[in-house]
Amino acid sequence: MATEIKGLTKRSVNYSQWYNELVVKAELAEQADVRGCMVIRPYGYAIWEKIQSELDKQFKATGVQNAYFPLLIPKSFLSREAEHVEGFAKECAVVTHYRLKTNETHDGVVVDPNAKLEEELIIRPTSETIIWNTYKNWIKSYRDLPILCNQWCNVMRWEMRTRLFLRTSEFLWQEGHTAHATREEAEDRAKMMLKVYADFAEKYMAVPVIQGVKSETERFAGALDTYTIEAMMQDGKALQSGTSHFLGQNFGKAFDVTFLNKENKPEYAWATSWGVSTRLMGALIMTHSDDNGLVLPPRLAPLQVVIIPIWKTDEQLGLINDKVAKIKANLEAMGISVKYDNDDQKRPGFKFADYELKGVPVRVVIGARDLENGTAEIMRRDTLEKQTVSIEGIEDTVKTLLDDIQDNIYKKALDYRNEHIYECDNYDEFKEKIKEGGFFLCHWDGTAETEAKIKEETQATIRCVPYMFEQTPGTDMVSGKPSKYRVLIARAY
Amino acid sequence: MATEIKGLTKRSVNYSQWYNELVVKAELAEQADVRGCMVIRPYGYAIWEKIQSELDKQFKATGVQNAYFPLLIPKSFLSREAEHVEGFAKECAVVTHYRLKTNETHDGVVVDPNAKLEEELIIRPTSETIIWNTYKNWIKSYRDLPILCNQWCNVMRWEMRTRLFLRTSEFLWQEGHTAHATREEAEDRAKMMLKVYADFAEKYMAVPVIQGVKSETERFAGALDTYTIEAMMQDGKALQSGTSHFLGQNFGKAFDVTFLNKENKPEYAWATSWGVSTRLMGALIMTHSDDNGLVLPPRLAPLQVVIIPIWKTDEQLGLINDKVAKIKANLEAMGISVKYDNDDQKRPGFKFADYELKGVPVRVVIGARDLENGTAEIMRRDTLEKQTVSIEGIEDTVKTLLDDIQDNIYKKALDYRNEHIYECDNYDEFKEKIKEGGFFLCHWDGTAETEAKIKEETQATIRCVPYMFEQTPGTDMVSGKPSKYRVLIARAY
Numbered sequence: 001m002a003t004e005i006k007g008l009t010k011r012s013v014n015y016s017q018w019y020n021e022l023v024v025k026a027e028l029a030e031q032a033d034v035r036g037c038m039v040i041r042p043y044g045y046a047i048w049e050k051i052q053s054e055l056d057k058q059f060k061a062t063g064v065q066n067a068y069f070p071l072l073i074p075k076s077f078l079s080r081e082a083e084h085v086e087g088f089a090k091e092c093a094v095v096t097h098y099r100l101k102t103n104e105t106h107d108g109v110v111v112d113p114n115a116k117l118e119e120e121l122i123i124r125p126t127s128e129t130i131i132w133n134t135y136k137n138w139i140k141s142y143r144d145l146p147i148l149c150n151q152w153c154n155v156m157r158w159e160m161r162t163r164l165f166l167r168t169s170e171f172l173w174q175e176g177h178t179a180h181a182t183r184e185e186a187e188d189r190a191k192m193m194l195k196v197y198a199d200f201a202e203k204y205m206a207v208p209v210i211q212g213v214k215s216e217t218e219r220f221a222g223a224l225d226t227y228t229i230e231a232m233m234q235d236g237k238a239l240q241s242g243t244s245h246f247l248g249q250n251f252g253k254a255f256d257v258t259f260l261n262k263e264n265k266p267e268y269a270w271a272t273s274w275g276v277s278t279r280l281m282g283a284l285i286m287t288h289s290d291d292n293g294l295v296l297p298p299r300l301a302p303l304q305v306v307i308i309p310i311w312k313t314d315e316q317l318g319l320i321n322d323k324v325a326k327i328k329a330n331l332e333a334m335g336i337s338v339k340y341d342n343d344d345q346k347r348p349g350f351k352f353a354d355y356e357l358k359g360v361p362v363r364v365v366i367g368a369r370d371l372e373n374g375t376a377e378i379m380r381r382d383t384l385e386k387q388t389v390s391i392e393g394i395e396d397t398v399k400t401l402l403d404d405i406q407d408n409i410y411k412k413a414l415d416y417r418n419e420h421i422y423e424c425d426n427y428d429e430f431k432e433k434i435k436e437g438g439f440f441l442c443h444w445d446g447t448a449e450t451e452a453k454i455k456e457e458t459q460a461t462i463r464c465v466p467y468m469f470e471q472t473p474g475t476d477m478v479s480g481k482p483s484k485y486r487v488l489i490a491r492a493y
Numbered sequence: 494m495a496t497e498i499k500g501l502t503k504r505s506v507n508y509s510q511w512y513n514e515l516v517v518k519a520e521l522a523e524q525a526d527v528r529g530c531m532v533i534r535p536y537g538y539a540i541w542e543k544i545q546s547e548l549d550k551q552f553k554a555t556g557v558q559n560a561y562f563p564l565l566i567p568k569s570f571l572s573r574e575a576e577h578v579e580g581f582a583k584e585c586a587v588v589t590h591y592r593l594k595t596n597e598t599h600d601g602v603v604v605d606p607n608a609k610l611e612e613e614l615i616i617r618p619t620s621e622t623i624i625w626n627t628y629k630n631w632i633k634s635y636r637d638l639p640i641l642c643n644q645w646c647n648v649m650r651w652e653m654r655t656r657l658f659l660r661t662s663e664f665l666w667q668e669g670h671t672a673h674a675t676r677e678e679a680e681d682r683a684k685m686m687l688k689v690y691a692d693f694a695e696k697y698m699a700v701p702v703i704q705g706v707k708s709e710t711e712r713f714a715g716a717l718d719t720y721t722i723e724a725m726m727q728d729g730k731a732l733q734s735g736t737s738h739f740l741g742q743n744f745g746k747a748f749d750v751t752f753l754n755k756e757n758k759p760e761y762a763w764a765t766s767w768g769v770s771t772r773l774m775g776a777l778i779m780t781h782s783d784d785n786g787l788v789l790p791p792r793l794a795p796l797q798v799v800i801i802p803i804w805k806t807d808e809q810l811g812l813i814n815d816k817v818a819k820i821k822a823n824l825e826a827m828g829i830s831v832k833y834d835n836d837d838q839k840r841p842g843f844k845f846a847d848y849e850l851k852g853v854p855v856r857v858v859i860g861a862r863d864l865e866n867g868t869a870e871i872m873r874r875d876t877l878e879k880q881t882v883s884i885e886g887i888e889d890t891v892k893t894l895l896d897d898i899q900d901n902i903y904k905k906a907l908d909y910r911n912e913h914i915y916e917c918d919n920y921d922e923f924k925e926k927i928k929e930g931g932f933f934l935c936h937w938d939g940t941a942e943t944e945a946k947i948k949e950e951t952q953a954t955i956r957c958v959p960y961m962f963e964q965t966p967g968t969d970m971v972s973g974k975p976s977k978y979r980v981l982i983a984r985a986y
Binding site: 030032033034037038039040041042045046048049065066067068069070071072073074075076078079085090091092093094095096097098099100101107108109111120121122123130133134137143149153154156158170172345 | 523525526527530531532533534535538539541542558559560561562563564565566567568569571572578583584585586587588589590591592593594600601602604613614615616623626627630636642646647649651663665838
């Protein structure tokens with residue numbers, strides 16, 4: 001596929017446009033010819049596969065098993081849990097018919113009016129209802145609990161304004177759904193999975209996140225508590241990157257899922273659900289990338305090292321090829337992915353720009369003169385710094401550099417975020433400063449009225465009550481009423 | 494989940510019922526409360542994950558990359574390729590609306606009539622159309638080719654009569670879609686992927702398959718050639734287990750996908766597509782399993798070894814626990830999956846029956862007296878043979894046994910199939926013998942008329958022109974006309 005490397009809009013000029021262009025130019029994804037849906041291209045999907053593979057391993061380490069539940073949900077299921085239907089059932093794709101037929105002019109197909117479904121089916125926007133309808137048959141006794149299922153699948157929410165990875169009508173995700181015998185066990189599970197998400201975001205994506213609990217207004221529809229991880233993008237806006245819900249007995253009651261406890265008495269099962277989606281791709285891209293293109297954390301980069309030769313004669317190329325074959329084999333034996341690009345149809349300058357755009361963490365250039373000197377030029381994508389290194393032992397140099405890049409981009413993102421977190425006790429000041437982005441730690445009186453006022457006047461929302469800061473009581477900056485703790489407020493994607 | 498081990502219908506009594514019961518009792522899958530759809534339970538999904546993981550590795554080894562394309566396809570796309578729409582567009586789920594609203598009595602939701610789509614969307618029954626509509630933008634020059642994409646996803650075909658894994662309205666599969674600059678390269682790719690499927694079926698699933706090419710009648714809608722692998726079930730019926738299609742330039746033309754060749758002249762791109770689905774689960778179950786339950790090939794078994802202690806006193810159990818901990822660690826270090834089931838709430842007899850039902854390839858039983866003697870009892874699931882072995886070196890015994898089971902069940906299935914392949918040149922004899930099942934190698938005049946007559950009179954179909962037998966010309970057993978080769982005829986799932 002011909003990559004067109006044209007000028008990428010600079011972040012400082014238009015951050016939003018920079019993101020939209022980058023996703024397409026780096027061949028991560030593109031808009032499909034189906035409203036609001038995306039095509040995830042091989043390079044983007046390769047990153048998603050790495051995300052999936054690592055998360056899946058971590059879920060399984062906590063005892064979770066994968067399963068698969070139907071795509072389509074009977075319309076009536078959605079109405080069973082009153083809050084859930086309010087939050088979810090509205091903007092979704094509705095299947096009403098099951099057959100097409102050839103049209104009268106025999107040049108196309110039309111919906112067969114005789115093939116109307118008795119009850120419409122909804123493409124899952126999330127699967128609590130169909131899963132709890134199934135769990136009803138699996139759960140009889142406390143001995144059947146806990147049930148710890150996850151599924152990797154597609155879901156659909158009919159979004160009016162879409163952006164690649166951040167908000168699309170169809171997206172890919174995982175949704176975990178657990179059933180427990182006690183409230184405490186369910187609450188612990190909801191918190192445990194948030195921690196899995198937070199650790200993954202920080203250690204693999206190199207994206208620092210703030211963990212906390214949502215306000216009632218921002219909770220998942222049907223949850224008693226929603227835990228969240230919130231990341232800061234380079235424009236100071238928040239991106240909710242994963243959520244874990246303690247659902248209480250709401251779905252147990254809605255779908256009549258009871259079990260006999262140790263005292264042989266029936267009880268409703270306790271539930272959690274938790275998910276991350278292809279939205280993580282958006283967080284990854286926006287946190288680290290720059291005006292030259294993607295910057296990818298080595299742990300999730302589909303290609304970690306590219307080696308590019310520079311030569312004039314076939315003899316020179318032959319010598320470089322031989323030398324690189326050994327380096328490549330050594331690096332691969334160390335578990336490092338490497339591409340050697342000696343395509344003679346593309347100039348080195350074109351290749352440099354292309355791999356920068358694609359965010360390959362380490363670039364090694366070997367020229368004929370380098371070979372004579374026993375050296376190579378290494379560039380690290382995060383800082384664009386070049387250095388000349390010895391070919392002897394270059395494998396260890398590369399390995400160390402990859403680790404260093406992983407650490408450095410995390411640290412850079414962490415520093416940026418910490419520099420843009422402000423304690424604020426004055427609403428006028430807040431209203432002014434929020435325009436520039438950033439996270440604000442403000443006292444809140446706990447009322448939905450104050451929350452709504454802030455949102456209406458500033459487009460900022462309460463992201464969470466963060467765990468990580470020590471809290472002392474104070475005074476709500478808007479209402480002047482007493483406040484138990486500070487909440488994290490930001491404009492968000 | 495409480496496993497109910499009740500009598501499984503014997504294969505000899507009712508093969509079809511045996512299969513239906515086994516899938517449910519072994520907790521592989523169950524009917525969902527959505528017409529024609531299934532829930533794949535964790536144990537069934539664990540087998541599917543092993544199938545996916547190995548196939549995915551093999552696809553990638555041939556240069557294939559994964560990607561993701563939209564679930565929904567605009568209705569008009571289906572009409573672009575004339576044969577394709579005939580074969581696929583009819584029985585499918587149609588999305589006509591994108592919003593629900595609260596009903597008048599405020600106790601449910603109804604479809605919002607104001608949210609009707611301008612053009613209906615179809616849930617993909619297969620993705621050639623949406624993918625070739627996308628490839629149009631990816632392909633400009635021969636340098637952009639080949640494109641080798643695969644996606645793992647769900648698809649939907651509105652089936653009237655469904656059976657778990659074998660035929661469900663929604664199923665999981667992978668669909669590969671490649672684009673090439675030459676006819677030859679595309680044909681080679683279609684054949685290459687069939688070989689990947691055949692090797693996987695034989696080496697991993699231990700299911701022998703016959704490779705061949707479909708008759709025109711049985712071809713994929715829109716293909717110039719369909720290659721297939723056909724397996725024989727224990728009732729002598731054929732199960733089509735994977736297909737690979739050479740699509741010629743049909744989709745290139747339908748979606749106007751042209752490239753500039755080396756002579757700088759525009760040409761339509763050449764296509765293939767190929768897929769296997771959760772139907773493979775059906776093939777796996779039906780090929781090997783017996784009246785006691787599943788028999789799984791060790792290479793795809795989620796759990797390869799179960800160790801069960803038999804004890805009277807806590808002291809005895811403690812000693813066995815210690816001994817087993819070492820054996821388990823050793824086996825796991827060899828890459829073998831092991832479960833130690835010392836649950837004191839279930840009797841050994843219950844456990845034996847349960848793990849037999851689940852098809853765990855090797856069972857090790859260690860009792861208090863065994864421990865004194867330094868022995869253990871090993872049972873292999875395929876033959877149910879038990880032997881007493883020394884605990885010293887038991888890890889190697891188990892490893893050898895697993896390999897032996899893998900080989901043995903393949904050989905058993907191969908022998909069974911070979912015993913039930915018949916050359917037949919007399920149509921009356923054929924009509925009689927086909928009632929008992931089996932594969933028939935018969936001369937065919939190559940006409941659709943003869944093919945239709947056989948199907949109508951015997952419910953048997955031409956499965957393929959097989960590669961693997963030496964062919965000589967002859968006389969069609971039905972029409973008496975000349976025939977170029979024998980075809981494989983069977984009743985099929």
